[in-house]
Amino acid sequence: MAKEILLNAFNMNCVGHINHGLWTHPRDRSSDYNRLDYWTSLAATLERGLFDGLFLADIVGVYDVYQQSVDLTLRESIQLPVNDPLMLVSAMAAVTKGLGFGVTVNVNAEEPYIFARRLSTLDHLTDGRIGWNIVTGYLDSAARAVGQAALGEHDTRYDRADECLDLLYALWEGSWDEDAVRRDRAARIYADPARVRKIRHEGTYFKAEGYHLSEPSRQRTPVLYQAGTSGRGRQFASRHAECVFISSPDTLVARTASRAIRQGAVEAGREAEDVRVFAGITVVVDRTEKAAREKFEDYARHASTEAGLAHFSAGTGIDFSQYDLDEAIAYGKGNFVQTSVDLARERGWTKRNILSGMPLGGRYPLIVGDPSQVADALETWIVEGEVDGFNLARTVVPESYEDFIDFVIPVLQERGRYKTAYGAGSLRNRLFGQGDRLPDRHPVGSFRRGNQAAE
């Protein structure tokens, strides 16, 4: 039987996310991102399309590499302004039953003890539909904003994140036993003190001593997403991540990345099937190929390739405004190394070919076609790219999600490539089919009772 394709809507609590400039399209509603009904209606739409999750990106800091300024960033709203994604979840959870939420939070911008409770609260309120996309931050502007002179060394940031996760796992998995909560009115025992214990952590970066403030939620540890593609980031993902998000220009690169990720998990004592790989992708679809092409041309007239370039400048640390169109670009500092960048470096690289690769202002692989053509392309990514699913970037919203649901999903369902109803249980169980909790072979296992000295 064909493997079912997993699907996240890729979005962000801001105007311009991946495909830049499309906020100027007359039908685009992304500048309503400050209205609750924009999000609750999006959630209802995604649930209609049986999306596994809404993946919410985030950035703390601003894009100020291109032209060494935020001017274009503000004019084209390139992820600025940007609001807190966590604040959206409960409203969307209240209008859905099956949709998961993968929310990006920078592990270096949160106090772990408080943050542990924050995600436990969301896991409770969503009844086990919360995921966390772990990022460590890559912008100097973010470091300055929170009072650090400059961004910590890349590897150090991951060391700190590793230790932070250990502390979080201890709180999520080790503080309350399964049977700690009794809710026994007659006996006047809400929780049994013998089954709740203090966590004590003293490491290089963190020191903490306390009870986890939340009782156990359905998943305890949220589904863990990660997108690091550097050596150290890949190592971090191998240890922790359940869902890995990749940005690959083609299926060949995707396959290489996907295999490396699964191999890394195995080397970290986990199983290849413990990880789901999602490729970022943009789709423009309509009833016919001709209609899809026309829609694409219409979108392209509103897109801003310059805004896409400015976004890419921030991601690579290279100010592309300093280059002529056909000048060779030297690969510079850039600590947010995408696989596609590595590839481009080998090929030789000019601003002209970067720009030509993002007609809608975004650098993700773009599929334009009728429903069958799109479904074919997605199947190719799954089979040849060896990925499990997609993070579907938005173009003009909400119509790009609606088009995908109305045109593509039915074809995938006919081909046995997409579910026809949500599965049971938590987000984790729907993704992996092995229950609501992480398996013991994941690092969380060592923080569970019996494996640790109790107080």
Next chain:
Amino acid sequence: MAKEILLNAFNMNCVGHINHGLWTHPRDRSSDYNRLDYWTSLAATLERGLFDGLFLADIVGVYDVYQQSVDLTLRESIQLPVNDPLMLVSAMAAVTKGLGFGVTVNVNAEEPYIFARRLSTLDHLTDGRIGWNIVTGYLDSAARAVGQAALGEHDTRYDRADECLDLLYALWEGSWDEDAVRRDRAARIYADPARVRKIRHEGTYFKAEGYHLSEPSRQRTPVLYQAGTSGRGRQFASRHAECVFISSPDTLVARTASRAIRQGAVEAGREAEDVRVFAGITVVVDRTEKAAREKFEDYARHASTEAGLAHFSAGTGIDFSQYDLDEAIAYGKGNFVQTSVDLARERGWTKRNILSGMPLGGRYPLIVGDPSQVADALETWIVEGEVDGFNLARTVVPESYEDFIDFVIPVLQERGRYKTAYGAGSLRNRLFGQGDRLPDRHPVGSFRRGNQAAE
């Protein structure tokens, strides 16, 4: 014309809040606090009652003073487990139009740059209905949980909070001009870079340099709540607070507190009418006095005065378990000094008289009676206590809110003491009637453009 009474529902994202032990009552639903529909239906109920706000308390840390243990705290769920209150807001905002949300967040547990965005996001999503109850923390257990050896000195905590607010004000009020956001599709200008500027802060406790990540929300600065009653806390409130929450045993103490608060605001360069004072109160009401008395007796049989005592131990730092019933209690360390405690100290104090003052397991003034009797008592508090309104503690939920709405509100409305519809605008405008933003005479004024050097 009689002054209209302001009304907040007082609640917390936990089981036992103020009136302890009532979770064991067969009709009580507080142990459903982890379900979203518990909160959305509460919000709808409060909106039906035209409550000005839902005031959500919070605590980071646990109550471990009584018997030097958390055992009773866990058994009676005395604010443990306790979940993040911020995560509840968007779901409740989505089902209401007029209800405000006053959410407690410990200023010393958040990174200011990130926190500024978090509250701006909620002000956007609620369209100007967000308030922030500023606390500085009083529990050693909280300090240890976040890796601090012990709680900072009381006055130092307020100094740090003062500086934090200056930084937050700069971000909320000073980074984006009123007309910065254009959303001009034709001109391709979402925001005008000339009208957005970096904030630079370098102080004793914080250093930050960056643009506020959120565009201006309706209120910009959320409505500021505070409950500090110590000398330094009162000074802090005088400078910043718009709504002050007091816990007074009687109207005489309330009047003294209320006058001191307004006087403090005037001395800080504000006006007496810039502050609204809310008294904590518990009400048990029914159609007749007899029915109300019976309801009270029924509730009292399920309440836990010992749990109330344990809560009070944490608040005062005194382990009351070490005292005999009639032994004189020496007033000890206790850095969370309630006005009522000061008063009691002068009187001489035993465990017996503390216990007798909280038949429902909570120390707030208790009003039991028919609708007219309750309305009379509330009017007395307003007139003699010189307070503006109440934080209504819950007993058995949701019926205690429903009873108040069904029995008391209509009587207050008949007497011209309660609104019959929500006013227009933001939470701030409904409370003060002077627009959505803080007046310039508040400290925020100095962070507004024109009063500060622009970049």
